[in-house]
Amino acid sequence: MVDTPPQKGAKQRIVFMGSPAFAIPTLDHLVKTHEVCAVYSQPAKKSGRGMKTMSVPVAAYADAAGLPIFTPANLKSAEIESQLASYNADLFVVVAYGLLLPATILTIPRFGCLNGHASLLPRWRGAAPIQRAIQAGDSKTGISAMIMETGLDTGPVVGVRQTAISKHDNAASLHDRLADLTAECLGAVIDGAPNSLASPIPQANDGIIYAAKISSAEAMIDWQQPADVLDCHIRAFAPYPGAWCFGPKGRLRILEASPMAMPAVPQTAAPKVAPAGSFLGKTADGAMIIACGQDALKITKVQPAGKTSMTASDFLNGSALAISAFLHPETSPENK
Known part of the structure; x- marks a missing residue:
């Protein structure tokens, strides 16, 4: 007392x-x-x-x-x-x-x-x-x-x-x-x-x-979620443990992003309706655009596995990520 x-x-x-x-x-x-x-x-x-x-x-x-x-x-x-x-x-x-x-x-x-x-x-x-x-x-x-x-x-x-x-x-x-x-x-x-x-x-x-205590496992990104939900998810887990997905070369941490309206899908892309998790291109300032369950995410900062954090523009310059490539576990070399 x-x-x-x-x-x-x-x-x-x-x-x-x-x-x-x-x-x-x-x-x-x-x-x-x-x-x-x-x-x-x-x-x-x-x-x-x-x-x-x-x-x-x-x-x-x-x-x-x-x-x-x-x-x-x-x-x-x-x-x-x-x-x-x-x-x-x-x-x-x-x-x-x-x-x-x-x-x-x-x-x-x-x-x-x-x-x-x-x-x-x-x-x-x-x-x-x-x-x-x-x-x-x-x-x-x-x-x-x-x-x-x-x-x-x-x-x-x-x-x-x-x-x-x-x-x-x-x-x-x-x-x-x-x-x-x-x-x-x-x-x-x-x-x-x-x-x-x-x-x-x-x-x-x-x-x-x-x-509840946070874990790295729950920080995995589910691209089926709306962009505004994923924006909160990414900010909640930044910088640790870092929201993550799989890119063409393994695990990719997404450190900074913001929601945006779904852009027009390029004519070269197939299918015409972009599936959640697909790479739609980049903005004028070099940010990655990823389709979500609703709208899209503009990603500006990432951290590839085994590397330091970098701008999305630098990541794209070194990864040759193709339009409509997927950021999903199935695309990871570890799961092939």
Whole structure:
């Protein structure tokens, strides 16, 4: 249960928990305005083709800032619980930590555990709220600051920031904007205004949607879908894992595209009605035009397998893609 909220301007003793780059603006803000007595992040993991150990962004920031940093695999031990209690913290602030906090830990800090979640709760609870909001074609999203409970993103809300999702936003641009909004939102709450910790607002029982973790498999493009749906799909998975299909020389990631009206099919093309997934030619500025289930996509940036990203114009110059060629799994050399 939350006690008397912090007064505006009072420095709070904070244990910060976060892992990816998304959490760094909030940690940076708290270091400058409050007393961060310890930082917890996920342990470093091996990844990539060389299985190199990659540092966790929050851990790297904390180390450079001279903050005590701990990277336990989980928080389920009595030793960890005792360690956290020893800080006598006012708040535990959690941003994209990636580990569950047991119920016994939620009650340790004086004012409770405060979480910054990248959606307008209760919409998009869960692991991938940024990608799912873009994929669904949402016109807006935001940050919810909530008092943590044992349920997944179910806690009452004490602060909100909203932002529009533009037709040009992808997961990367929205990620960066929301990271800054998280710092702003949590900073205001911790400072005690405008919404105090004493007056949390329970989440609505309707409008609950879960944002499942994304995967490379689901990023595959289904050209039978309308162009506006695929536009959202491509932006949601850019830059990672990247929406993809198969070109004449293997897997092709589509990084930037926009919907357009279906152009007239060239007289040399057959059949006269272009099937979804067929290459219809290029625009005056060199972009690829691909037929969709409804309308077409103008593709401006791609990444062929084993290569760096490039403009669609450069890709076409090096691929000799024929009019009416198909971007389908069946056309991949791997499937012949």
